[in-house]
Amino acid sequence: MRNVAIVNSVHKSSTGKIGSGLHKYLLQKGYNSFFCYGRGLKQIDETHYRIDRVFEFYLHALLCRLFGAQGFYSQWATRRLLRFLKTKRIDTIYGIGLHGYYLNEKLFFDFIVRNNIRFIYIMADEYPFLGKCGYSNGCTNYLSGCGNCPQKREYPRSLFFDRSRLIYRIKQKAYSQLRKAVFVGPEYTIIASKKSPLMRNIKTDIVDEAIDINLYYPREVAKLKKQLNIAEEKIILVCVAPLSYERKGCKYFMQAAEALKNDHRFIFVHVGYTGDISLCPDNYIPVGFEANQSKLAEYYSLADLFVFPSLLDTMPNACLEALACGSPLLCFNISGMPYIADETTATFIEAKNVSQMVDVIKKTRKKTQDTIDTCRAYAVQRYDNQKYYEKLLDAGKSIN
Template identity: 30%
Template sequence: MNNNTLILPKITNQNLLAQYYSMADVFAICSKRENFPTTCIEAQCCGTPVVGFDTGGTKETSVYSENDFVPHGDVGSLKNRIAGILARDTSDVASKAYEAYSKDNMAKRYLEEYDIDGKKQRILLLDVNCKFSSTGKIVYDLFNYLKKEGREVTICYGRGELIKEDGIFKFGLDLETKIHAGLARLTGYNGCFSPFSTKRLIRYIENFKPDIIHIHELHAYFVNIKPLIKYIKKRNIKVVSTFHCEYMYTGKCGYAYTCDKYRRVCGKCPAVHEYPKSLFFDKTKQMFLLKKKLFKDLDMRIVTPSQWLADRIKTSFLKDKPIRVIHNGIDTDIFHPVNASKLREELKIPSDYKIVLAVAPDIMNDRKGGQWILKLAEMMKGKKYFFILIGADEKKAIC
């Protein structure tokens, strides 16, 4: 603990995380760019209102007002927003969030999207993760809902722990993923160096024979995009693709920020050394043109969690594809208001202090904005506020 600030590593125990959300008086998000951050939804379902920087689709998560979000880097205005929201009656935040963001509401809307041109009995969900991370949790929630609806459903995922559960298949090979990441950094190409994992995935799809494939994330060094999409087109399999970031229509970037080269053609990338980074070569033009060719005639319907991202897609080469906004949903059996008084006592936070919470993976990196929270905490020293940041690298955590 450091004065008015506590920095913690990532918390994988979801029930414990719900206690932190419930204990907080306000949740602050200072990311440089987000599509529709799950943390904001989780916080509100636990009864905690949100404020933050107006970046991407972040402000769309609020069940109250988009005016609670301020320009990126404006810590002074953020301080005022925190004071303002603490002065309001926000006792109904959890009930509003349940209505908007339950996992069942999300799943119902996806089922409508699958069946838009006829009932789909066999559904394959594809993502980098399963059960864990924001997209992994979404995929697993969809999986369980679809089973209850009597659909034949399976998850194929590329990275993370091996999950031994019927209908879940980890096709990614961990060693190949590491090789893929290394070669991507050396060559500038990404989504090109997992041949064996990709063959395992295609073989599984061939045997399962899905009526529709629901694609989530395809970056993160676990699958070869070209042979996968070519196979899907060859088999005339319908696709719903949820864009959780901008990777699918840029040369490589998950977040293009102020760069608008994707509207024409990527190349001479200003973020070539950022994730998925290249150490030497800029191949963003080649990757952009490859994606444009692959996706142009793919039978694909696009879903975005935010209107902000939907509007961005409409300025890309995918502008003619059907696009629908479906907000992310979460497990409200876990994320709901809970009694966190014992946790507060363990942390020795005075009862008359207001708690400001921030949660993000690798929260201290530039995109996630942990440094802005620390700056805010420094500004508010001497006042009855306590700041908790969750998601720091183990070495940077101050427990």
């Protein structure tokens, strides 16, 4: 294990943070590491390689919508990637988000098998053990090989044809040929993956995701409170999630705010709100997408309670980052949520139950230094990204 490539759909976002962080770690350890990503900045430096072209990305997305075969239509981009991997004599590949309209998975896996390359699949969602979907969302069709997909029109969207069984079979054939591979992910993902016939004879390992605890730490928030015009006595609920992603459940956060609009103890702050501001109740402060991570850490630190009402997530970075900034969590008891924290740092309620959410919020008080210290200590002990990268490196070394 000497020449390593990390393959992901993007170089930013949550999976981008995993890829870029691992890349930097490997470089520091003396490995010849290359971060290959589907779309984003053209050229960062010689250790980064953008796989796709803008036109090819949109073509893949269009053809997927018309004909349904996600993972088929990026042959040019994939062949460029494979030539790059061959030129760099890559012997180990870390795959993260292999979906995203930039990769022909059949060509990619054929290359791995043919060249006897070590492969570590970081399961950042459920896509590796399903057919075409990123999350099962309660569907069990994957237990019998997919087909009749109830999420045909969800990402990756197909307007006409259901190709979920075809994509499933391609994965099945590819996985059956892998001889030097391990699939890693948080406990929830590993448990869920074991149900899938795709994962027969696949080696798996539980590895929590992680964050940069030196970036996400409790911040001074007096200036931010003044900027947002929040009185000192207010109890602050914060949600950081894009409104446009329905699965993130932001509407439940807004419904809770609406239910408590006459209880003047509370103020709701939503970072990632891109909707009509006129729809927000008076106790609701909409904030757009925040790219500056230091500023984002201030918003996390602002929360007396960090509310993350997602319905589908394996291990959401926003929750880990909020914990590291000293804020306790309120999440739905669904998907990977219950695996991210314990009762000392989080409360879990029935999914979509706004009444329960309101009840918990009513009991919330301004957080103390003890609360901040407890949440921070939990995050440092469990989610330190340096420990995470070491585990990923060990996973690669463990493949014979």
